Structures are given as structure tokens and as C-alpha cells.
Amino acid sequence: QLQLQESGPGLVKPSETLSLTCTVSGGSISSNNYSWGWIRQPPGKGLEWIGTVYYSGSTYYKPSLKSRVTISVDTSKNQFSLKLSSVTAADTAVFYCASQHSNSWGWFDPWGQGALVTVSS
């Protein structure tokens, strides 16, 4: 059974780069059965898809975030990561990693438990 777990700093200063890692267990990150995505939720607000990396290495990002986002895979550690540059207070959110299955590359299941990242000096 696939399980995901986010990790990373809980506090980032404005203008710096937010970095999070998602560790995958119960399956291989190199599998062509899965893609790996990041979703965020600002306090008291809804869910926002950030981007996805596919087994092929292709990445897709939300257009409004594209200039600041990088998602990459580390197959040696069975992890994938998120980097969001030039952060502001508006980037404060709970960040979730999640997977999509090749049966549709559509819905997200399962999700990690989430990691709160606060942007503040």
C-alpha cells in the first residue's frame, strides 16, 4: 500500500526558497504506474494544485506558479521534492504530496499527512 510523508522546514523567510520532500513507501517512485504531485492549502482556504512530475520525468505546473516552482525526483531515495522560490506570506500553507495512478492520471490518492510551512521573517 502506497504511503507518502512530507518533510521540511516549517518556517521560511520572505524572498527565500521553500523546499519540501515527500518520501514514498510501499511502492517505487520509478514505477510507470504513478505520478507524483504537490497540492497546497492556505489557512482557512481551499486546495490548490501546484504541479506534478510523471515517471517519464515530465513536469507540469500551475501556470500562475510556473515561474517559481520546481518538482523533481530522487530515485535513489524514493523521494520527490518541491521547491518554491521567492516566497511571500501568501505562500503560507499546508503542503500535501499525493500520487495519481496510471489508470487515469486524474484523481489524487493517497495523500501525505501534510506539512505546514509559514513564511515569516
Add this chain to the structure above:
Amino acid sequence: EIVMTQSPATLSVSPGERATLSCRASQSVSSNLAWYQERPGQAPRLLIYGASTRATGIPARFSGSGSGTEFTLTISSLQSEDFAVYYCQQYNNWPQFTFGPGTKVDIK
């Protein structure tokens, strides 16, 4: 970008009653729609995909319907654990995905 809207924003329901939640897409998403449940302090959980197929382990009291631009999630008899926020998500516009703003189901 396909914009998803949900109504109502908050739905107050008594335990045992039926809850009907709506989700609308700004353009057709066919049946490429999923529903999630988010309990306080927990990650979202997949309930429904393909507009009407329950995910593994989801009780039969949850049902989804609709296609195109109009979708409904029905909870036939609310249990205490069902009071949560529910989100819809379209995946027709692959590889761009969008979520609705959510409907909070609280106790009447």
C-alpha cells in the same frame, strides 16, 4: 483554466439526514470529476472518482452523480464522522487540475 464552484459554502444537517452537495464546472469535464472529504487536522481522502465510482473502502451512503458541468455528492444518512469539508476536483483538463472551494457540512 477550468473553474470549479461548489454550493452551498456551508450546509447544516442533522445526523441521520440526507446531505446534497453541488459542484459546477465552468466548461464540460465529462465524467472526469473526483470528490474528497477533509476532516479537521487530516489530509483529504478520496471518496468518488469518475463522477460516480466510490473509492476503495468508502461506505455506500456516499454517492456521486452528474456529468458535463453539473455534479452532485449525496450522503444518504449523515453519521458523526461525515461532518467535514468536501471538495470536488476536475481532471478532464489534464495535465492541469483544479479543485472547487469546498462545502463545509456541519451539525445542525
